[in-house]
Amino acid sequence: MxxxxxxxxxxxxxxxxxxxxxxxxxxxxxxxxxxxxxxxxxxxxxxxxxxxxxxxxxxxxxxxxxxxxxxxxxxxxxxxxxxxxxxxxxxxxxxxxxxxxxxxxxxxxxxxxxxxxxxxxxxxxxxxxxxxxxxxxxxxxxxxxxxxxxxxxxxxxxxxxxxxxxxxxxxxxxxxxxxxxxxxxxxxxxxxxxxxxxxxxxxxxxxxxxxxxxxxxxxxxxxxxxxAHLEGIVHIYVDKNADAEKTMKVVMNSKTRRTGICGAAECLLIHKDVVETIGHDVIRALLDKGVTVDADMNLSSISGVNPASAEHWGREFLDMEIAAKVVGNVEEAMDHIRQYGSNHTDCIMTEDQATADLFLSRLDSAILMHNASTQFADGGEFGMGAEIGIATGKMHARGPxxxxxxxxxxxxxxxxxxxxx
CATH class of the missing domain: 3.40.605.10 (Aldehyde Dehydrogenase; Chain A, domain 1)
Structure with a gap:
């Protein structure tokens, strides 16, 4: 040196x-x-x-x-x-x-x-x-x-x-x-x-x-x-019209493929109507993979989850850990993302195009995804060959x-x- x-x-x-x-x-x-x-x-x-x-x-x-x-x-x-x-x-x-x-x-x-x-x-x-x-x-x-x-x-x-x-x-x-x-x-x-x-x-x-x-x-x-972006506090919202198989694949990839990158999922929002089905299955799969799940009281019946506290919302874990919360509808999910997100990358899992359009048009994250892993938040995956970073500000450069x-x-x-x- x-x-x-x-x-x-x-x-x-x-x-x-x-x-x-x-x-x-x-x-x-x-x-x-x-x-x-x-x-x-x-x-x-x-x-x-x-x-x-x-x-x-x-x-x-x-x-x-x-x-x-x-x-x-x-x-x-x-x-x-x-x-x-x-x-x-x-x-x-x-x-x-x-x-x-x-x-x-x-x-x-x-x-x-x-x-x-x-x-x-x-x-x-x-x-x-x-x-x-x-x-x-x-x-x-x-x-x-x-x-x-x-x-x-x-x-x-x-x-x-x-x-x-x-x-x-x-x-x-x-x-x-x-x-x-x-x-x-x-x-x-x-x-x-x-x-x-x-x-x-x-x-x-x-x-x-x-x-x-x-x-x-x-x-x-x-x-x-x-x-610049300060943090990648990445959310996935699982809508009531989400496809179970697609959701399992996307959530597991988004969280566990590489936990240390800024596109890794950090918070899972689950519609109340699919908690007992898709929600429980996905959380059990995360637990089986070795992921620590910090869940709100609506998910406390799942064996192995930890009780979530206020500090778990809006946190970038960059590790085998994820927060999980039940929401009543897409509007509640968007409110949570606006409060705790970092305008980096957020995803919706749904087969209902109208709900997807609402999510994609009303949130202002640099990258918004529909039925796709958040680990694609990368310049190489966007066809740019590489990226110098992910920008979340409002200057002319946003995203990769x-x-x-x-x-x-x-x-x-x-x-x-x-x-x-």
Whole structure:
């Protein structure tokens, strides 16, 4: 690890390099960006042994730090996950380049022709914890959208991120693009995070990706605009017209496939008319799988459930634990979600389209699902190749933030000696 004596000066230098790289990237051809990403993908696969060896050091660091099993799972890289990382890089590379896309155009009576055209944001700062694969995802998406990026990975994944970053730099170098387009902050010192949050001269947008503590800190202290979600408090509402088999499959997948991701279900809302049938069957299946179920008194007759208290509503467990509650109707379910949800992802299980339409139109979560696992709340599963994060705010980027969401736009106005009366 590089020892940095003067972090403000070092971060300023990184910012200057990023700004210079962004100026060049803004007009880089789609072919060169594609070549850089394909080269990075090849380098990741060719260097998989080195990445896995570096990851072993990170896993040891994580164990010594006392990370939870869910966080250790996020940190771990194996050959399958490196293959997925490589595939993500290739998928992003093969997407249509968003820069220069004409979003819309029109003519005015004055004689002007006006186009709204996609343009890079500039420099993106990404602050993330645990998951070293974010190094590849964030680097790829920012590059695809013509942005330079400053990556500040978590202390847990420091060694893995350095190896992955080296692969990205090789792709850039071989494609003739500035190596400073993707920079990794070379220290675990948290003072670098504080610096990034105030670098308004160099960073255009900050994207935090991690736990509540990190994201809350960024949202409180950043002077740079932020794309973020604080928590993934994900609900599944089981309607009275839900299909039992579909509900069982979706709930079990949503909760147990990977408990540590932000799309994992954290609260189950069950219509009172199907408590004795679908509700009991699903909760017993969760218990049999080893999930701790914190249930309200209407579900207390089920052997093995724990009594829920107020602290269980609106909680992101990120573990084999889920809250469960009986509701009278879809309106009551929506009221609960509005009070305790985080505008991340919420799902309805129903065969009644009118009820589904009500749920989908009246809730304002970034992602709303009907009869589908909430674990699909992921940029890769949305066809974006990867994501830089899930945004739950009201800025132009909501839900999975892919390359297109990492652009802004400008207006191109053309006349023919046209003057205003």
């Amino acid at each position: 590089t020892q940095i004596d003067n972090i403000p000066a070092a971060m300023t230098e990184i910012g200057k390099k990023a700004r210079a790289a962004a100026a060049e990237l803004s007009f880089a051809s789609a072919e060169r960006k594609h070549a850089a990403l394909i080269g990075a993908a090849q380098a990741v696969w060719e260097n998989r042994a080195k990445i896995i060896e570096a990851n072993k050091k990170d896993l040891e660091f994580g164990r010594d730090k006392g990370l939870s099993p869910a966080m250790m799972d996020r940190l771990m890289l194996d050959e399958d996950r490196i293959r997925a990382m490589q595939d993500g890089l290739r998928t992003v590379a093969d997407q249509v380049d968003p820069v220069g896309e004409v979003i819309t155009e029109w003519d005015m009576e004055s004689g002007l022709h006006i186009k709204r055209v996609r343009t890079p944001l500039g420099v993106i700062g990404v602050i993330y914890e645990s998951r070293p694969n974010v190094t590849a995802d964030a680097g790829a998406l920012c590059l695809k959208a013509g942005n330079a990026v400053i990556l500040r990975g978590g202390s847990e994944g420091f060694n893995s991120s350095r190896e992955i970053h080296a692969c990205l730099v090789k792709g850039l170098r071989d494609a003739g693009l500035p190596e400073d387009s993707v920079q990794l902050v070379p220290t675990r010192d948290r003072a670098a995070v504080s610096e990034m949050l105030t670098m308004t001269d160099y960073i255009d947008v900050i994207v935090p990706r991690g736990g509540k503590g990190l994201v809350g800190l960024v949202q409180r202290e950043a002077r740079v605009p932020v794309f 933030v892919g390359a297109e969401q990492l652009t802004s736009f400008k207006y191109i106005v053309t006349g023919d000696g046209t003057v205003r009366n």
